[in-house]
Amino acid sequence: MEKSQSLKVDKTLIELLQKQSDTPFSTTYIRDLYIREIVDRQRPGRNQLRKYIYKELLRLESARLVKRHGGSIGRGCQFVFCPEHSSVEIETKPSPFGDSDSNFEPSMGVETQRALQEELFQRRIELVASIGEAEEYQHLYNKYPALRGSVKEQYLESRERSTKLLGQLRAVETVIAQIGLPS
Numbered sequence: 001m002e003k004s005q006s007l008k009v010d011k012t013l014i015e016l017l018q019k020q021s022d023t024p025f026s027t028t029y030i031r032d033l034y035i036r037e038i039v040d041r042q043r044p045g046r047n048q049l050r051k052y053i054y055k056e057l058l059r060l061e062s063a064r065l066v067k068r069h070g071g072s073i074g075r076g077c078q079f080v081f082c083p084e085h086s087s088v089e090i091e092t093k094p095s096p097f098g099d100s101d102s103n104f105e106p107s108m109g110v111e112t113q114r115a116l117q118e119e120l121f122q123r124r125i126e127l128v129a130s131i132g133e134a135e136e137y138q139h140l141y142n143k144y145p146a147l148r149g150s151v152k153e154q155y156l157e158s159r160e161r162s163t164k165l166l167g168q169l170r171a172v173e174t175v176i177a178q179i180g181l182p183s
Helices: 011-020 027-035 046-062 110-143 145-179
Strands: 005-010 066-068 078-081 088-093
Touching: 005 011, 005 046, 011 027, 011 046, 011 078, 011 088, 027 046, 046 066, 046 078, 110 145
Parallel strands: 005 088
Antiparallel strands: 066 078
C-alpha cells in the first residue's frame, strides 16, 4: 500500500503512540506520559495538555492513524494507534511545549556547566566590589568637599562599570536558567 498524503504530527506524541502499539490508551494516560517528557519550566497545565492531545488524536483519527477502541465515546474514551490502516504518511514536527533535549547543546558537558557557574560567581564578586567602590567614592565626595572635582569623575566611572557588570551577571544568569542549572 503506497502512502499518498502526509500529516505533520508532534514528534513526542507520535513516539509515545508508537510505544503503545495495539494497546488501548486514554487521552489522560498519554498526557501523563507526555508531561514527563517536558522540561519543568516549559510544562503547560495538565488540562491544557490534555486538550492539546485530544485535538491531535482527533486529527489522527480523521487520518485513520488512530481509531476508537470498542467504539467508545465521551470521557474515558480509549484509542488505539494503527498506522497500518491509513494511507497517510507521518511527518514529525517539534512539540509546541519543547522537549527535554531542545535547550541543551549536545556538546555541553560538565566542564561547560562548571565554567558557567564559575563565570556567575566571578561576576557576582566583581559586581559587589564595584558597588563598594562606587559607594566609597560617594562617601569621600560627601565627606571631603575639596575632593569633589577629582572624586566625582571616578564615582561616575565606577557606577558605569557596576551597571555593565550587572548586565553581564544577568546574561550569565539567564543562560544558566535556560539550561536548567541551579544558580
